[in-house]
Structures are given as structure tokens and as C-alpha cells.
Amino acid sequence: xxxxxxxxxxxxxxxxxxxxxxxxxxxxxxxxxxxxxxxxxxxxxxxxxxxxxxxxxxxxxxxxxxxxxxxxxxxxxxxxxxxxxxxxxxxxxxxxxxxxxxxxxxxxxxxxxxxxxxxxxx
Amino acid sequence: xxxxxxxxxxxxxxxxxxxxxxxxxxxxxxxxxxxxxxxxxxxxxxxxxxxxxxxxxxxxxxxxxxxxxxxxxxxxxxxxxxxxxxxxxxxxxxxxxxxxxxxxxxxxxxxxxxxxxxxxxx
Amino acid sequence: xxxxxxxxxxxxxxxxxxxxxxxxxxxxxxxxxxxxxxxxxxxxxxxxxxxxxxxxxxxxxxxxxxxxxxxxxxxxxxxxxxxxxxxxxxxxxxxxxxxxxxxxxxxxxxxxxxxxxxxxxx
Amino acid sequence: xxxxxxxxxxxxxxxxxxxxxxxxxxxxxxxxxxxxxxxxxxxxxxxxxxxxxxxxxxxxxxxxxxxxxxxxxxxxxxxxxxxxxxxxxxxxxxxxxxxxxxxxxxxxxxxxxxxxxxxxxx
DNA sequence: GTGGTCTAGACCACA
DNA sequence: GTGGTCTAGACCACC
Numbered sequence: 001x002x003x004x005x006x007x008x009x010x011x012x013x014x015x016x017x018x019x020x021x022x023x024x025x026x027x028x029x030x031x032x033x034x035x036x037x038x039x040x041x042x043x044x045x046x047x048x049x050x051x052x053x054x055x056x057x058x059x060x061x062x063x064x065x066x067x068x069x070x071x072x073x074x075x076x077x078x079x080x081x082x083x084x085x086x087x088x089x090x091x092x093x094x095x096x097x098x099x100x101x102x103x104x105x106x107x108x109x110x111x112x113x114x115x116x117x118x119x120x121x122x
Numbered sequence: 123x124x125x126x127x128x129x130x131x132x133x134x135x136x137x138x139x140x141x142x143x144x145x146x147x148x149x150x151x152x153x154x155x156x157x158x159x160x161x162x163x164x165x166x167x168x169x170x171x172x173x174x175x176x177x178x179x180x181x182x183x184x185x186x187x188x189x190x191x192x193x194x195x196x197x198x199x200x201x202x203x204x205x206x207x208x209x210x211x212x213x214x215x216x217x218x219x220x221x222x223x224x225x226x227x228x229x230x231x232x233x234x235x236x237x238x239x240x241x242x243x244x
Numbered sequence: 245x246x247x248x249x250x251x252x253x254x255x256x257x258x259x260x261x262x263x264x265x266x267x268x269x270x271x272x273x274x275x276x277x278x279x280x281x282x283x284x285x286x287x288x289x290x291x292x293x294x295x296x297x298x299x300x301x302x303x304x305x306x307x308x309x310x311x312x313x314x315x316x317x318x319x320x321x322x323x324x325x326x327x328x329x330x331x332x333x334x335x336x337x338x339x340x341x342x343x344x345x346x347x348x349x350x351x352x353x354x355x356x357x358x359x360x361x362x363x364x365x366x
Numbered sequence: 367x368x369x370x371x372x373x374x375x376x377x378x379x380x381x382x383x384x385x386x387x388x389x390x391x392x393x394x395x396x397x398x399x400x401x402x403x404x405x406x407x408x409x410x411x412x413x414x415x416x417x418x419x420x421x422x423x424x425x426x427x428x429x430x431x432x433x434x435x436x437x438x439x440x441x442x443x444x445x446x447x448x449x450x451x452x453x454x455x456x457x458x459x460x461x462x463x464x465x466x467x468x469x470x471x472x473x474x475x476x477x478x479x480x481x482x483x484x485x486x487x488x
Numbered sequence: 489g490t491g492g493t494c495t496a497g498a499c500c501a502c503a
Numbered sequence: 504g505t506g507g508t509c510t511a512g513a514c515c516a517c518c
């Protein structure tokens with residue numbers, strides 16, 4: 001889990017996104033236990049309260065489920081879960097197109113630049 | 123000029139970016155006068171201090187220059203100006219690739235999704 | 245016995261209340277044996293420690309008594325027992341009135357709403 | 367605004383309820399500004415962070431709306447707002463009936479006890 | 489001054 | 504040990 005402490009985006013929201021991405025990538029699966037907030041806090045060198053906040057946000061969004069004294073788990077009965085990957089991907093595509101349009105770049109050039117950069121980086 | 127008041131990105135930085143984008147699009151040209159901070163504040167429904175700060179930032183970056191009593195103008199002798207478009211475009215591409223990689227999406231599918239969405243939206 | 249695991253009210257106190265209610269309803273009588281904490285824990289899917297704590301609390305309140313090696317029993321010589329029903333009922337009435345007053349609802353309307361809901365539910 | 371610091375119900379949720387009740391009573395109206403979290407914290411002798419949490423919860427529920435640097439206001443375009451009073455009243459009635467049923471008390475006696483208590487208290 | 493994030497550390501109920 | 508609330512106080516962006 002990678003956090004950017006200089007980003008204006010709050011850490012706890014970055015953490016929510018990281019979990020969503022891990023789900024999209026298939027690294028996290030429904031039913032999986034995620035580390036306790038205290039453990040996670042040590043791993044990420046972050047305050048336990050910050051982790052708690054991220055976890056509560058995830059629960060509010062229906063991503064996880066909490067069992068008193070047992071831990072926090074990825075929900076498996078949620079429709080959200082199925083669609084996370086495509087939704088987040090679609091959002092990224094939209095953002096990209098919007099950014100490029102804002103710079104006055106035409107669709108063909110968008111595709112071109114993408115191809116070039118992908119080739120360069122292998 | 124579009125601002126997102128709920129974004130974690132500071133409004134004054136959003137304003138700087140909007141000016142850069144207008145330059146990239148060719149809507150603003152070297153030598154153009156930009157509105158006084160009071161005018162701009164009314165236009166955008168934003169506190170004059172915020173506009174001031176955005177203008178200071180632009181000046182600091184060498185994007186604009188202020189002529190006493192005459193207003194703020196887009197500089198034309200700046201090397202930055204030439205490269206704004208390609209730099210911002212490259213940043214958008216990088217961001218897009220990073221986002222998609224984070225979701226475990228392969229290069230071919232990135233290009234595919236981009237094409238599909240561009241076609242859908244005309 | 246119904247427990248709400250998401251209520252802020254501690255589970256062991258919910259259990260005490262449930263026993264009191266069963267007494268009020270006449271489902272439990274003085275002298276009745278209540279299940280061992282292990283049995284009860286399995287029945288309610290609750291940690292045995294939690295049941296223990298509920299039992300301790302009941303004993304502290306003079307509701308039950310424990311006979312070594314024989315189990316826990318509802319006491320019958322307790323003055324508390326006689327008044328449980330009316331006390332809890334009175335508390336419920338008070339709570340109701342307070343809640344409704346908090347909403348700015350007048351006594352007549354309280355009675356009216358109660359009647360309507362009771363009729364609707366048969 | 368009355369808080370019960372000994373209640374198992376978290377203070378920040380009590381605060382949300384108090385605001386809802388004030389709305390139901392008509393003491394708070396759409397568009398009204400509520401005290402800043404720091405001011406409120408002093409008034410209630412509570413930590414500012416606790417107030418913040420209550421305010422954020424209200425915003426999440428669509429009760430209020432926040433304007434950066436200006437304060438927190440009761441929303442006026444929310445359907446929720448219209449129905450708060452009846453919803454909360456209905457919830458109180460349901461709770462009352464459930465409590466009384468739990469004690470084995472019949473509908474007629476519920477109404478009777480309510481009437482008696484209301485008369486006693488004037 | 490106003491909303492908002494983060495840290496640090498205490499304390500509680502439950503497993 | 505695990506979730507969860509509360510306090511105290513720093514720091515930031517914006518009004």
C-alpha cells in the first residue's frame with residue numbers, strides 16, 4: 001500500500017482507494033481479513049486513528065464489514081464489489097480525456113501519446 | 123474557468139492550472155491581460171485573497187508579470203510557456219497509466235478502453 | 245433472546261435486560277435455572293466472557309443466585325423481582341414521553357399516534 | 367442542546383440527534399447557520415474534534431451543507447428534512463410498543479399507562 | 489475565524 | 504488484541 005504524504009488528498013482517502021485498487025487487481029478477495037487498524041498503522045507509519053477513519057469510510061461505502069473484537073473483513077455480498085474495477089477504470093479514462101481536452105488535444109493525439117508513452121516505458 | 127470546491131486540491135492551485143490550460147489551448151496568449159484579482163474574484167465567486175494567491179503563484183513560476191498600475195499580463199519571454207502544453211499532457215498520460223496499472227489493467231486494454239470511450243462520446 | 249450487536253449498549257447489559265423482560269413476561273419464574281454461561285454463549289453466538297459478565301451483573305443486582313456446582317437460579321426472595329415489571333414499564337413510558345417532547349409533540353398527539361400504530365399492527 | 371456523557375451512545379451521535387430534534391421542533395430551519403465546531407465545542411464543553419465528527423456525520427446524512435471557510439448550514443433542498451419529524455416520532459412509537467410488548471404488556475395497558483403518566487406530570 | 493487532517497495517547501467493551 | 508470514542512493540540516487552506 002503506497003501513500004503519498006505530500007498529496008493534498010487526505011491519507012485516509014488514499015487508503016480507501018488503495019484497498020479498492022487491491023480489490024480491482026484481485027489481490028484482496030471477499031471475505032479476506034484486513035490488518036487491524038493498529039497493525040496497519042505500524043506498517044504504514046501512520047497514526048492508528050487515521051487508519052480507523054479509513055476503515056470507517058470503507059464500511060460506510062459498503063466495502064467492508066466489521067465484527068466486534070474480531071476485525072474488519074471485505075464484504076462479499078455487495079454489488080459494489082463486482083463493479084469496482086470497471087467503475088474506477090472508467091473514471092480514470094474520463095479524467096484523462098477531460099484533462100487532455102482541457103489542453104486542447106484532439107482524440108487522435110490522445111491515443112497517439114498514450115501509445116508512445118506505453119512503448120517508451122515497455 | 124471551472125473550480126471544484128470540494129476537491130482536496132487548493133483552489134488557488136486549481137486556478138493556476140486553469141490558466142496554464144487556457145495557454146495550452148491557445149485561448150490565452152503572451153501579452154494578454156488577465157482580469158484584476160477583484161474582477162476575477164467576483165467572476166469565480168471566490169475570495170479576493172484566493173485570487174491574489176493564485177496570481178502570486180503564477181508570477182513566482184514566471185508565467186505572468188505585473189506592471190504597476192496596469193495589471194497582470196501573460197509573460198512572453200518565458201521558456202516555461204513553450205513547454206506547458208507538452209508537459210501537462212505528458213503528466214496526464216502518466217497519471218492515466220499509473221491509475222490503470224493500479225487497477226491491474228494491461229496496456230492493450232488501456233488503449234482499448236480509451237478508444238471505446240472516445241467513440242461513444244463522439 | 246434478541247441482541248443487537250451494533251447497539252452502543254453493551255451486550256452484557258442487553259442480556260441482563262432480556263432476562264428482566266422474560267421475568268416481567270412471566271416466562272422466567274423465581275427458582276428457574278438459567279443456562280450455564282457456556283451453553284448460553286453457544287446459543288447466543290457470544291463470547292463466554294460476555295455471558296459471565298452478564299451473570300455477574302445480575303447477581304450483583306440481586307436478581308439471581310449461584311449455587312456451587314448446580315448453576316445459576318432466579319432468586320425468589322428479592323424485593324426487586326416484584327417491581328421489575330412496573331419499573332421497566334415506567335421507564336419505557338418516560339423514555340417515550342421524553343422522545344416525543346424532544347420532537348415538540350404534544351401529549352394528545354402522543355396518545356393519538358400510539359393508538360393509530362397499535363390499530364395498524366393489530 | 368443536552369448531552370448525556372454517561373450514556374453508552376456516542377456523544378457525536380447524540381449531537382446529530384439533537385440537531386434532528388431541533389429541526390423537528392422547528393427551532394432550526396433550512397438555511398440556518400449552526401455554530402462553528404470550535405464555538406459549539408466551548409458551549410457544550412466538548413472537544414472540537416467530537417463536534418467535527420458530529421457535523422461530518424450530519425453532512426453525510428444530507429442534513430447539512432458546508433461552505434469552505436464560511437460555516438455549516440442546514441440544507442434546504444433535502445427531502446429528508448421534510449420527513450424527519452414524522453420518521454423520528456414513528457420510530458419512538460415503535461420503540462415504545464416493542465419495549466412494552468417485551469414486558470408482556472397489552473395495548474390497552476400501554477395507552478392507559480401513558481395517559482396516567484401524562485396526567486401526573488401535567 | 490472556519491472547515492478539515494493528522495498525531496499522540498487515554499480509556500472502554502468485547503473476543 | 505480488536506473495534507471504537509474522546510481529548511488535546513498542531514498545522515493547513517480558505518474567508
